[in-house]
Amino acid sequence: xxxxxxxxxxxxxxxxxxxxxxxxxxxxxxxxxxxxxxxxxxxxxxxxxxxxxxxxxxxxxxxxxxxxxxxxxxxxxxxxxxxxxxxxxxxxxxxxxxxxxxxxxxxxxxxxxxxxxxxxxxxxxxxxxxxxxxxxxxxxxxxxxxxxxxxxxxxxxxxxxxxxxxxxxxxxxxxxxxxxxxxxxxxxxxxxxxxxxxxxxxxxxxxxxxxxxxxxxxxxxxxxxxxxxxxxxxxxxxxxxxxxxxxxxxxxxxxxxxxxxxxxxxxxxxxxxxxxxxxxxxxxx
Amino acid sequence: xxxxxxxxxxxxxxxxxxxxxxxxxxxxxxxxxxxxxxxxxxxxxxxxxxxxxxxxxxxxxxxxxxxxxxxxxxxxxxxxxxxxxxxxxxxxxxxxxxxxxxxxxxxxxxxxxxxxxxxxxxxxxxxxxxxxxxxxxxxxxxxxxxxxxxxxxxxxxxxxxxxxxxxxxxxxxxxxxxxxxxxxxxxxxxxxxxxxxxxxxxxxxxxxxxxxxxxxxxxxxxxxxxxxxxxxxxxxxxxxxxxxxxxxxxxxxxxxxxxxxxxxxxxxxxxxxxxxxxxxxxxxx
Numbered sequence: 001x002x003x004x005x006x007x008x009x010x011x012x013x014x015x016x017x018x019x020x021x022x023x024x025x026x027x028x029x030x031x032x033x034x035x036x037x038x039x040x041x042x043x044x045x046x047x048x049x050x051x052x053x054x055x056x057x058x059x060x061x062x063x064x065x066x067x068x069x070x071x072x073x074x075x076x077x078x079x080x081x082x083x084x085x086x087x088x089x090x091x092x093x094x095x096x097x098x099x100x101x102x103x104x105x106x107x108x109x110x111x112x113x114x115x116x117x118x119x120x121x122x123x124x125x126x127x128x129x130x131x132x133x134x135x136x137x138x139x140x141x142x143x144x145x146x147x148x149x150x151x152x153x154x155x156x157x158x159x160x161x162x163x164x165x166x167x168x169x170x171x172x173x174x175x176x177x178x179x180x181x182x183x184x185x186x187x188x189x190x191x192x193x194x195x196x197x198x199x200x201x202x203x204x205x206x207x208x209x210x211x212x213x214x215x216x217x218x219x220x221x222x223x224x225x226x227x228x229x230x231x232x233x234x235x236x237x238x239x240x241x242x243x244x245x246x247x248x249x250x251x252x253x254x255x256x257x258x259x260x261x262x263x264x265x266x267x268x269x270x271x272x273x274x275x276x277x278x279x280x281x282x283x284x285x
Numbered sequence: 286x287x288x289x290x291x292x293x294x295x296x297x298x299x300x301x302x303x304x305x306x307x308x309x310x311x312x313x314x315x316x317x318x319x320x321x322x323x324x325x326x327x328x329x330x331x332x333x334x335x336x337x338x339x340x341x342x343x344x345x346x347x348x349x350x351x352x353x354x355x356x357x358x359x360x361x362x363x364x365x366x367x368x369x370x371x372x373x374x375x376x377x378x379x380x381x382x383x384x385x386x387x388x389x390x391x392x393x394x395x396x397x398x399x400x401x402x403x404x405x406x407x408x409x410x411x412x413x414x415x416x417x418x419x420x421x422x423x424x425x426x427x428x429x430x431x432x433x434x435x436x437x438x439x440x441x442x443x444x445x446x447x448x449x450x451x452x453x454x455x456x457x458x459x460x461x462x463x464x465x466x467x468x469x470x471x472x473x474x475x476x477x478x479x480x481x482x483x484x485x486x487x488x489x490x491x492x493x494x495x496x497x498x499x500x501x502x503x504x505x506x507x508x509x510x511x512x513x514x515x516x517x518x519x520x521x522x523x524x525x526x527x528x529x530x531x532x533x534x535x536x537x538x539x540x541x542x543x544x545x546x547x548x549x550x551x552x553x554x555x556x557x558x559x560x561x562x563x564x565x566x567x568x569x570x
Contacts, residue, residue, distance in 0.1 A: 109513055114513055114514060114515035115515060115518075116470070116471065116513075116515070120473075147433060147434075148432060148433050148434070148471040148472075149432075149433070149434045149498070151470075151471035151494075152471075152494055152496050152512070152513040153496045153497075158472075158473060159473055161473070162473045185401070185436075186401065186433040186436035186437075186443050187433075188405075188443060188444055188446065188447045209436075209437055211437050211438045212438075212501075212502070213434070213502045215500035216497075217497070217498045217502070227437070228399055228401075228437040229399060230399035230400060230401070233400075
């Protein structure tokens with residue numbers, strides 16, 4: 001493979017081009033000259049792990065993340081057991097793909113349950129229970145704190161500080177954090193928290209916070225430069241913290257999904273070159 | 286006036302019944318047996334301060350808050366001066382109405398501006414500049430931290446911790462905080478922060494976080510009991526912190542605005558009696 005100048009650390013998260021299968025997304029990354037891809041388990045399942053590993057190896061792309069494990073806030077023992085089994089599978093896939101991390105989305109409040117602290121405690125406990133298996137397979141779990149807009153229905157861990165409070169109980173090789181601009185741009189003291197995270201940053205995901213928010217808040221993310229986030233200062237803080245991994249563009253947005261995926265990839269590459277790359281410092285891999 | 290059993294500390298924020306003028310809202314409060322009202326400046330302007338003061342005095346209602354001052358994140362000196370003048374007027378109205386607090390909504394990022402920290406610093410500085418006049422008129426400013434969903438376009442102060450970091454630089458009689466369940470229910474460590482707030486809590490505002498969020502996020506608030514917030518534990522923490530003031534229901538919601546206002550007031554009273562009052566502890570005023 002040959003990456004385009006400046007794009008060696010840029011990764012396409014498959015969710016940004018939701019209509020592409022895994023083979024199509026891999027081809028799209030290669031055509032655009034990217035260095036990495038963030039793979040989703042749904043598209044992985046369509047081709048199977050063996051074929052996916054073969055395609056990825058052949059492509060020469062790094063796998064910057066596997067999305068996603070987690071969703072372990074249930075209070076029901078049977079559901080918790082099923083979630084654990086599902087996460088074990090995800091760990092195996094992450095190891096097979098040699099992905100930099102398995103992204104853990106904690107999950108929201110169970111239906112009718114209003115005890116947020118208890119849900120947070122269960123998420124923390126579930127992570128703890130996954131660590132031995134992840135360690136055994138050489139997988140680094142990446143806790144993803146999520147914008148409070150999703151605290152009820154998707155991710156009960158709301159700040160980087162909170163994610164680090166959990167991650168720091170474990171070896172950095174086993175548990176890290178996912179730093180996503182959309183989720184964290186507003187967090188008071190975020191620069192200090194990114195510095196605190198240091199080598200626990202296992203993924204730097206980027207997209208913008210746009211207003212007015214699209215009607216479906218799950219699809220509320222925007223292309224870098226279209227919204228309110230200062231990618232210069234955020235990227236500089238991530239670089240200063242020592243992050244040298246891939247920069248993954250993950251955008252859930254109905255308008256982008258309706259556009260030709262290769263156009264979306266080209267736009268994200270252009271925005272990355274202008275808004276992010278100049279502030280990454282350090283050496284590209 | 287005679288309040289209904291249990292409703293002496295319940296306050297109708299005018300925004301919950303947006304179609305009512307101030308005289309109509311006052312009558313609505315009296316008809317339902319509430320003890321207080323939260324007044325909006327727009328409806329106040331329709332009748333004028335003198336007439337409003339007369340109506341309020343005649344009604345016997347307490348004014349639990351005047352909404353709202355703030356919106357002082359501009360970087361433009363002329364706009365900042367206009368915002369200050371506007372806030373001075375709001376302080377005068379708060380004093381005239383003998384309202385418990387002037388709610389300060391910080392404002393969002395100026396158009397095209399992505400420096401969130403600078404906007405936060407300007408908000409903090411603007412509050413500092415208002416304090417002498419508020420003190421002179423015996424008005425307590427109430428900083429309202431807002432859900433991060435509004436960080437870009439409405440309120441750059443995102444957590445109670447952050448609001449307290451500002452408020453604690455001043456005398457509690459001059460600067461307090463507004464504790465709103467919708468804005469703060471997700472904040473990690475919120476119970477400790479409410480305890481920390483103590484006698485700086487100048488307003489306890491309630492409404493629910495509902496999912497899916499309505500398409501217009503500015504109207505995303507729900508009636509207590511319709512969403513994910515645990516009003517028991519939140520209310521208990523506010524009571525433990527020593528709050529003995531009014532409990533104001535502030536709901537921005539298009540469906541509620543389309544319903545007969547008196548029905549909305551009755552529903553909010555019923556929900557309050559079931560979900561909030563039992564956990565208030567202490568004595569009603």
